[in-house]
Amino acid sequence: MFKVASYVIGKKLQGQQRYPLVLMLEPLFRCNLTCEGCGKIQYPDHILKKRITPAQALAAAEECGAPMVSIAGGEPLLHPEITEIVDGLIKQGRYIYLCTNALLLARKIDSFKPHKQLTLSVHMDGLEQEHDHAVARNGTFKIAREAIAKAVNLGFRVATNTTLFNSADPRRVRLFFDEMMALGVDDLMLSPGYAYPKAPSQEIFLSRERTILLFKKIFSRGKKSWKLNLSPNFVAFLQGKRDYDCTPWGTPTYNVFGWQKPCYLLSDGYVRTFKELLEATEWEKYGRQSGEPRCRNCMVHCGFEPSSVRDTFTVGGVFRHFSAERHNYDFNGEDPDSPMPTLPAQEHAHQESEKACACAGSDAR
Numbered sequence: 001m002f003k004v005a006s007y008v009i010g011k012k013l014q015g016q017q018r019y020p021l022v023l024m025l026e027p028l029f030r031c032n033l034t035c036e037g038c039g040k041i042q043y044p045d046h047i048l049k050k051r052i053t054p055a056q057a058l059a060a061a062e063e064c065g066a067p068m069v070s071i072a073g074g075e076p077l078l079h080p081e082i083t084e085i086v087d088g089l090i091k092q093g094r095y096i097y098l099c100t101n102a103l104l105l106a107r108k109i110d111s112f113k114p115h116k117q118l119t120l121s122v123h124m125d126g127l128e129q130e131h132d133h134a135v136a137r138n139g140t141f142k143i144a145r146e147a148i149a150k151a152v153n154l155g156f157r158v159a160t161n162t163t164l165f166n167s168a169d170p171r172r173v174r175l176f177f178d179e180m181m182a183l184g185v186d187d188l189m190l191s192p193g194y195a196y197p198k199a200p201s202q203e204i205f206l207s208r209e210r211t212i213l214l215f216k217k218i219f220s221r222g223k224k225s226w227k228l229n230l231s232p233n234f235v236a237f238l239q240g241k242r243d244y245d246c247t248p249w250g251t252p253t254y255n256v257f258g259w260q261k262p263c264y265l266l267s268d269g270y271v272r273t274f275k276e277l278l279e280a281t282e283w284e285k286y287g288r289q290s291g292e293p294r295c296r297n298c299m300v301h302c303g304f305e306p307s308s309v310r311d312t313f314t315v316g317g318v319f320r321h322f323s324a325e326r327h328n329y330d331f332n333g334e335d336p337d338s339p340m341p342t343l344p345a346q347e348h349a350h351q352e353s354e355k356a357c358a359c360a361g362s363d364a365r
């Protein structure tokens with residue numbers, strides 16, 4: 001928190017309008033799962049074989065300068081040089097979220113050492129039934145839970161990284177958070193799923209209205225003991241108590257194609273350098289206020305958490321931050337235990353025509 005606060009204040013003093021908070025680093029797209037909401041594993045085989053090298057990863061981090069790096073994918077533990085990438089980023093002084101679906105975590109954990117700058121961020125989309133369904137493989141929840149327990153016992157910082165889809169049941173999401181806290185995780189990260197054009201299953205994604213209703217229900221009986229890795233203003237935004245537009249440059253994406261324009265979800269071209277990304281992207285064409293149809297329903301972590309953090313560092317935003325911290329868990333008028341309404345056919349049709357995401361979005365799996 002101190003590192004991020006001093007970084008943001010430094011950027012504000014320099015008068016910089018656009019600066020990154022979290023680098024979304026995708027060292028490869030290959031994965032050992034086939035989740036239905038995934039927008040990465042659909043690439044052809046010759047792309048899935050590509051990997052960025054440690055030198056490319058470290059140069060990208062150095063150039064963009066973000067204090068935090070979320071290593072997503074694909075499955076980063078399939079990258080043969082992942083330890084070099086992690087060690088190099090730690091040496092650069094960055095805080096790393098190493099995302100993984102945990103299938104290989106127990107086997108590969110000895111390649112890493114616990115470090116205050118390293119968090120293992122395990123993809124968990126809910127309790128056993130929901131998670132195994134989301135990742136399309138039975139038994140995955142149990143493997144991930146055992147790997148989390150092992151990592152916690154070995155002294156690693158461990159987070160869970162959850163993407164919620166339109167079938168999410170608020171009561172079961174709360175039970176899931178309770179179970180993860182009991183397991184000893186340090187952080188809970190979550191994001192509404194938003195459509196990747198490449199995801200095979202488009203009807204699973206949430207509309208904006210449904211996202212707000214879902215989060216209101218979850219937090220209507222939320223617990224302050226949940227260690228959320230979300231800024232209070234972002235949690236308020238998810239409940240419809242704040243309105244932000246996105247700041248996609250806050251979480252730039254670097255992968256095997258280069259720097260992705262404009263954000264983690266949309267890929268409207270690639271450039272070679274972060275400088276080019278900042279200068280060549282027509283940022284005003286993106287975000288909800290721009291009228292861009294692909295942005296209309298988006299409330300994802302990687303687009304709006306940086307907006308919430310930026311707000312926190314304004315005079316009014318500080319008050320909003322503390323107010324959100326105090327009131328995010330208050331009863332907000334939504335019955336926490338009533339089921340989510342059945343999706344009307346019209347909304348279904350609308351979602352199929354729209355786009356939205358999955359891995360790392362919670363920021364990213």
Ligand code: SF4
Binds near residue numbers: 034135
């Ligand atoms: S969503 Fe993540 S874990 Fe699932 S297939 Fe895609 S990259 Fe793999």
Ligand code: SF4
Binds near residue numbers: 246264265298299303
């Ligand atoms: S609104 Fe969402 S999809 Fe659109 S640019 Fe922002 S983060 Fe990307």
